[in-house]
Amino acid sequence: MKLHRITALLVRHLYLYRRSLPRIMEIFYWPFLDLVIWGFITLYLARYQSQVPGFVTFFLGALILWDMLFRSQQGITIAFLEELWARNLMNLFASPLKPSEFLTATMAMSVMKVTAVSIVMAGSALLFYSYNILIIGAWLMPFVLNLVITGWIIGVFTTSLIMRFGQEAEVLAWSMVFLFQPISCVFYPLEVLPTWLQVIAWANPAAHIFEGMRTVLSAGASPLGNLAWAVCLNGVFLVMVVAWFYRTVAYCKEHGLLVRVGE
Amino acid sequence: MMAIPVLKASALTKRFGDFVAVNGVSFEIRPGEILGLLGPNGAGKTTTIQMLLGLVTPTAGSIHMFGLDLSTHREEILQQVNFSSTYISMPQALTVEENLCVVARLYGISDRARRVNDIIKKLDMEEFRSKTTRKLSSGQMTRLTLAKAFLTEPRILFLDEPTASLDPDIAEKIRLLLKEERQASGLSILYTSHNMREMEEMSDRIIFLQRGRIVAEGTAREIIDRFGKADLEEVFLKFAREQRQAS
Known part of the structure; x- marks a missing residue:
């Protein structure tokens, strides 16, 4: 793996964002809007706390963490789509760039996006609702890291599908992640799901992170078990999805799709 | 032999x-x-x-x-190895110079700024070096993809x-450049x-x-x-x- 090729792609995307207000707005607009809407829902529910269970205070933390996962996935998929829209895929794949370097660059891009969004969301939550995400404590960092990796897994999977099926699969860049939201148990505990769905949710690393977050906030207990599950599942799925990406690149080269997808 | x-x-x-x-x-x-x-x-x-x-x-x-x-x-x-084709493009929101800098990084070229400058001069691209790629005419775009191909000294x-989309004067210049490069390198x-x-x-x-x-x-x-x-x-x-x- 060569650092200069990875930084080439990073610089390419940073050039893009430096000059494009809509792209910068896209990073911040939805998280901010989410935060405003859900923030007020939280306030409303908190005001009627006697009728509503106490876990409504988890909403803001859950929302911020969910958005980190979402931006992480978007960082990967949108970086690929930018190349596709620019008809630049041929230039990249006919260069010495390796698929691993391409993925590393998009993952680095996704970390930058998540960092920017996290600062804005955490700052806004503090300013508007006096909500401090740091109450999660030292567990926050491992939670975030695991959510970012889950975002990568969904992002690489989605990118592979777009590469394989072309621009008509573009909509997956925005919709795929929401398929995982119900089984990520973002705003409710896993136990509210039907038993059969709980089994599926247990295989989702994000569900363990959100369960862990609730464990910390409600009981102040250690979420080590949840974290261990999330790390193991993320490890397994990341290896699987990267292998799937390599397989897709090979399939696309065999069927001439890599050239056609960028046309 | x-x-x-x-x-x-x-x-x-x-x-x-x-x-x-x-x-x-x-x-x-x-x-x-x-x-x-x-x-x-x-x-x-x-x-x-x-x-x-x-x-x-x-x-x-x-x-x-x-x-x-x-x-x-x-x-x-x-x-x-490198290539140029009328059928490819380059990131539209980047300027000509930025696009070439990205390519230079991609191929690990040292002394990037000088090499980019040299190729811009060589292909007569100075007047549009700071233009975003989406604003280029098809002839200018062709010159950019050629510059990308020459930049890495393949x-x-x-x-x-x-x-294909160049006026006869620029086309002649490109043909001359190709012959020179072939002769020199x-x-x-x-x-x-x-x-x-x-x-x-x-x-x-x-x-x-x-x-x-x-x-x-x-x-x-x-x-x-x-x-x-x-x-x-x-x-x-x-x-x-x-x-x-x-x-």
């Missing part, structure tokens, strides 16, 4: 389902040689170039460049209709064009493709004489009409 070829394609074949795009094509390019690849639309020129660039995997046959097998030495080979260059070029006069002027040898097969090979003069035609354009028309009738 014959120079060792920088590129050797052997029995190159590509099938897409039942359709055979390239059928057992073998050829070589020697150091400093300009090889013209001619053929009507659908003859297999683009698929051949895409296989040489590692974008499409051959169904059968092999590609060796600089004595290395492309299937096992992709990175080393592509570091020394040993082999694949040029797919490099002068021993650059080898695989060249496609639908401009037969240009092909005659530029190519040391020509390969004619028809329905994925090589149907003629030699210098422009040899091919013209072999088929008893007045010029290369007449030979081209003969093959194009035959291909159309067959399909």
